[in-house]
Amino acid sequence: MISQYQESLLLPARTFQTGPMTTTYEDVLEQMDSGIMLFDEEGVLTFVNKQMYAILGLSRHSLLGCTMIHLLSNIQMNRFKKKQVLRGYREMMKKGKPSYEFVDEYGRYWKVTLCSGEQMKGCYLFTFKEISDYKLIEQTAYQNDSLVMLGKLSASIAHEIRNPLTAIRGFIQLLHPHLHQLGKEEYAKIILAEIDRANDIIHEFLMSSKPSVPQVAMISVSGLLKEVVLLTESEALMKGCEIQLQPFQEDMIISGDIKQMKQVVLNMIRNAMEAITEKVDDAMGRIELGARREGAEVRIFISDNGKGMDICTLDRLFNPFFTTKENGTGLGLSVSDRIIKNHGGCISVSSRLNEGTRFVISLPLIQ
Template identity: 90%
Template sequence: MISQYQESLLLPARTFQSGPMNTTYEDVLEHIDSGILLFDEEGVLTFVNKQMYGILGLNRHSLLGCTLIHLLSNIQLNRFKKKQVLRGYREMMKKGKPSYEFVDEYGRYWTVSLHCGEEMKGCYLFTFKEISDYKLIEQTAYQNDSLAMLGKLSASIAHEIRNPLTSIRGFIQLLHPHLHQLGKEEYAKIILAEIDRANDIIHEFLTSSKPSVPQVAMIPVSALLKEVVLLTESEALMKGCEINFYPLQEDMIISGDIKQMKQVVLNMIRNAMEAITEKIDDSIGRIELGASREGAEVRIFISDNGKGMDICTLDRLFSPFFTTKENGTGLGLSVSDRIIKNHGGCISVSSRINEGTRFVISLPLIQ
């Protein structure tokens, strides 16, 4: 059932005459950091502050006196915002929820709260507040908790699984001549390969929970990237990809652990290869690799024209155990993120579905 107020929200716009509102209170509402929409008991919009106009992307004073249906018919309101307004209306007005969270087209998090009842004298007050910083803190706390749990889990896994795997591997090697006589030599190869894969997963757990202290040395960025290209060129060709390396315009040197830095770039290039093999069309897969100076930093970029990622995947990309791969562990990017942070840098990523992904590694340069 739709209440009388909800029906009034959907009525056509009508002429609105501003009432005698306290100027001091109005000034306060104009300058708070939240967006405000105030509807009276008849569903007419009586007050909108400047932050709310900015959130909606509409001209100032173009909404007073309108109802919800008139707001949705505003040609200046884009399709994405109309969709969010309707979804918020359904969640709070029809389902009776006091608040509603959403992500806007720029990836920012917002919460909408509804205040009504006797204290509002029949009016309905909607407040919009950006909570992106809170979400970041929440995600960081969750990640730290996951890493703490991972540290305890990985130590147990290393002791309880590695030893029997080593024994099994030894016995399979002893049985290899007998399997060869029986014509079942491929069974031994499969078993050994699976044991090695299990050991690799255990190694990833240990690395992610307790990454080694960087062995600091001076690393020429150009030499680092050239070596990574040499290591991955043949694998890329086998997967139908080509790697385009853009030679650096100048010599740039960073300080860090060469093995860890190589691990990060290799991981991202291999991720790019997998994204290209999973894309829908048959276009040639391309991976671009290069670097440029930005002030006192170097920006190393790895981009591909693979299947891309949606915003939900991007939000959880560096979380431990999160993976979209069938046989993935969800630890590669979380380990890479920690390595770069330990080197005083950061990783940023942008992506679009069916268009590709671009990673940028920012690291301080040695002057």
């Protein structure tokens, strides 16, 4: 989505007339504590606020009218800053990431966010926000291992709830004949069904929160994808979507735990089906699954034309317990992310609200 515009950011500079600021919007932007710069559809810098030129260490006058190329060849900007600008450009414009974080030469943490596309009428708005305080809190939280603790605590509570449930189930079964005599057999059935449902939820939670020790073996990517399609095809059809396996090379082999790999792809297909069901239109749901070789890696992709995600959802996608669904646990993607990292790979995602989402799993190939 961004690629159609990205080349224009590298166009050579053209002359640009700076004029006096007239609108109150610009005054407001000027006073914000975040750095803001706006490139027009031709990649020319048309607005930059006070914070932004302080961050770049350049004057407003020398920035306005520049393209990205111009900026990178500005002799007044130091090498460190140029490197960061270039890295941010690659991460967001080339790889399509919605934001980028970096540490400046004074050890301060910054988050750069890019807003572009239709809502910006082809322009690119970069926002630079200092996030040193958030980082400090995050690091302290990590030091305390609070997330890990929370995960372990929830898993042990879930585990312990199963024991009393088993006892209750046993006693209800003992009471069954008496309830039958009283003509209240129906009550026993309801209680048993509800206990079984609670047990199922706990079982699923325990399974997803603790990926077991990987059983490493050679996995054929083609075999993996074909099996996953077989497993999900009928469920997808019932939900009004179709799964298409895109043509790919048959001989790609990775090393890993087949069960865990299946769990990851199934999680993503299930998410895709749910995103399609949640989208409010009559269009046929389409999930595309495929793989391609990229040097020494394989990229497995799962795309859907479901409801897509906004930037806030994208930012928190892999956080444990983050969910937008009434009955979701929010563990699917955080567990998938951990599994893929354990296999030496990574997951990337691009999404557009009301249009769809594409997940890409990169893994090292052994053949």
